[in-house]
Structures are given as structure tokens and as C-alpha cells.
Amino acid sequence: MPQLNPYKQYDAVNFGTADPASLVVTTYNAAIRSLNEVVRCMNEDDVQGRVKNVDMAYALISELRKSLNPEKGGDIAMKLNSLYEFFVREITFANAYNDPDRLKPVVQILGELRDTWVEIRKQVTA
Numbered sequence: 001m002p003q004l005n006p007y008k009q010y011d012a013v014n015f016g017t018a019d020p021a022s023l024v025v026t027t028y029n030a031a032i033r034s035l036n037e038v039v040r041c042m043n044e045d046d047v048q049g050r051v052k053n054v055d056m057a058y059a060l061i062s063e064l065r066k067s068l069n070p071e072k073g074g075d076i077a078m079k080l081n082s083l084y085e086f087f088v089r090e091i092t093f094a095n096a097y098n099d100p101d102r103l104k105p106v107v108q109i110l111g112e113l114r115d116t117w118v119e120i121r122k123q124v125t126a
Contacts, residue, residue, distance in 0.1 A: 019121070019124065019125075020067075021117055021120050021121035021124055022121060024064070024067065024117045025114055025117045025118055025121060027060055027063055027064055028064075028110055028111075028113060028114035028117065029114060030056070030060050031057055031060040031061060031064070031110055032107055032110050032111060032114065034053045034054075034056040034057040034060060035053070035057050035091070035103050035106060035107050035110070036107065037049065037053040038050055038053045038054055038057065038091075038094070038095070038100070038103060039100040039103055041053060042094075042098055042099075042100040043100060050095070054091060054095050057091055058088065058091065061084050061087050061088060061091075064080075064084055065081060065084045068080055068081055080113075083109065083113075086106075087106050087109075087110070090102050090103065090105070090106050091103065091106065
């Protein structure tokens with residue numbers, strides 16, 4: 001008999017019922033957390049952890065890019081797409097050259113975008 005994982009059940013309900021703005025905020029938080037882990041792993045020479053977290057950051061940014069709707073978002077969607085391309089490029093260079101400082105602007109901009117979505121979420125739920 002398969003065991004039920006209560007954490008997976010919670011996540012399924014939580015993400016299945018969350019509003020789109022909350023999902024975007026959650027994705028930004030996870031990307032920031034992954035990049036902070038990349039920096040930690042670089043500083044501690046933890047190659048395996050670095051690779052795992054770089055892959056996670058790529059996946060999360062990819063999800064953010066997939067969520068863009070150029071038809072509805074217009075110029076904003078195009079600018080966000082350019083930012084996401086910048087993030088991927090900087091993560092790639094930081095990883096290739098083991099340069100954690102290259103990730104600082106990426107984390108900062110992701111944090112600003114997340115904060116914007118937090119405000120959007122507040123306005124939508126008000």
C-alpha cells in the first residue's frame with residue numbers, strides 16, 4: 001500500500017487553489033532562494049550544490065518566462081522577457097566563472113519584481 005505524503009498533498013492543494021499573483025510571488029521567492037544558495041555554494045566550493053541550485057534557478061526563470069502573455073502584457077511582457085534573458089545570461093556567466101558577485105544584481109532585480117507582485121496581489125485581493 002503506497003504511503004501518502006502529507007507535504008505533497010498540502011502543496012497540491014495550496015498550488016492548485018492559489019491565485020496567479022501568489023504563484024508568481026512564490027516563484028520569485030524560490031528563484032531568489034536558489035540564487036542565494038548558488039552564492040553560498042560558490043563561496044564554500046560546493047560544486048554539487050551549486051549545480052543543483054543553478055538548475056533550479058534556470059527552471060524557475062523558465063516558468064516565469066512561460067507565464068508571460070505578450071498579447072495581453074504588451075510592452076511590459078516584452079521587457080520582462082528581456083530581463084529574464086538577462087538573468088539567464090548572468091547566471092550562466094556567474095556559474096562558468098565561479099563569480100558570485102554577478103548574481104547580486106539578478107537577486108536584487110528579482111526582489112524588486114517580487115515586491116511589485118506582492119503589491120499587485122494586495123490590490124487584487126482588496
